[in-house]
Amino acid sequence: MSEAFGYVYPNHEVFWGILIVIYPYFVSIITGMVTIYAISEFWRKELKPLEKMILVGTFPFVLSALLPLLLDLGQPQRAFEIYVTPNFSSVMAVFGIVYLTELFAILGELWFVYRVDFIWWSQTERNPIKRLIYKILTLGVYDISKKAIEIDHKVIKVLTFVELIAAWCLSYVSFLFGVVKSNPWWNTTILPVSFVFGGLAAGGAMVLILYLLFSSYYGKRVDEKIIDIISNYVFFFLLAAFALEMINTILYAYKEDIAWAVIRITSTELAVPMAIAVIGSLEALLFLRYSRMVSGALKQIMVVIASISVLIAVFALRWNMVIGAQLVDYSLRGYVSYTPPLFGKEGILAALFVIAAPFVIMAIVNYFLPPYEKEVEETEISRPTTSVSEA
């Protein structure tokens, strides 16, 4: 039977490759991290110690979210056209504006959160170049009165809100990558919701990993309570995403409608990503659940394993959405298969480069805006803090 496939509709091609998978993936991670940030800002004051770290972690992802799209463009030098000739009736085109909102919100957030530190560093930093940079970043205002800091906190709240909305809108744009293809399996009302929940889980997992990394880099004690709170969120986000996907699929199987035909046709092509998504999610759910009952190194190992599986499983889900949606012909008479090439602009190496980019940027951001102080450093003058109660 398979002989007949592959050429029945030969004009059918996979245009969106692995890079377009990475784009919604990054956006998911951004959405998740921003949401955890908002949670720490609005509800769970216990997560406050993480706020700078989450910002330092999110900012590089926001910066590099455009990278896969740029690499995918045939003529990257024309990318600015979306601003020069804006089209407000296209959600895809409005993406540029949403992205800028997100970028500026997070830049503003960084500035307000680090403002007191800038002032402190501009006085104490030994490296003259760094000191100059901090001096410029203070914008010439050295006001650390209680009132000024209170205003900072209000502004930060507003910016967090803007950032949260922008991040969720970005998510919306990126699941369009699946819906635009409009094959029955992916053309469902549940997709946006399960997409966002998957993203929240991925972002939370990224926060967990970064928290452990930053803590060991700065020699800080890992606070198990923080890990518990976040892994609890990740657990429920992942559970929601997983349950929604499953309900959807079971509903299709029960109705045996057109979408079920699509699932059956593609199941051979998508077997590996689907298996990764299902097994990865289940395993992560188990580990997250039981990590709460242990403590110490074992807990950290379990959380790291779970977080990595969440990240991989969500990547597999994005793969299913972007690539999978393109594999089936609209007439359901055949499918094409897709293996990314190793080299070239859209190859696996380029994809690895893109995935590594945020971490490289993160190291640079961390150099200029360290979220914590090294535990060994000791200064005589007591350092001003950003929190009102202590100031």
Added chain:
Amino acid sequence: MKHVTRALLLFVFIVLVFISAIFTLRALGEEYYPGIPDSLLGIKGLYGYDRNEKVIIRNEPDFLGKEYCKNCHEEIYEKSLKGKHDFECETCHGAGRGHPDKDLSVENTRDFCLNCHKPVIARPDFSLVYDWETHGYPDKPCTVCHDPHHPWFG
């Protein structure tokens, strides 16, 4: 309050620069943007399809059309025109490039015909075999009774 004002001014300044850059580029016209970056990179022509389509256009065609098959399989060609299987030969036999060196024979099975004749939700309602499990001989190919190139009898 002073610092908020300054930050706000800085932000407004950046936005203004951005917007004026957009309006300048619009006023200058397409010869300047994307014209100049294009010409710096040696790309000719202001507009075109995206890269993928350009690559595909450059490929030699795999499908040659039934007029090509007529050159050597005239008999089958004439016969097919009389029946309802008068679409492209390559729909069933696959891309013709490289033939006769490339084997174009098809697997003569029931499944092969049923690819098009089995009722499927998305399929238009033409000559479907609703009793496809039992129609004809369940264990013999359809071609025992139907000529693939002239499927109706007579």
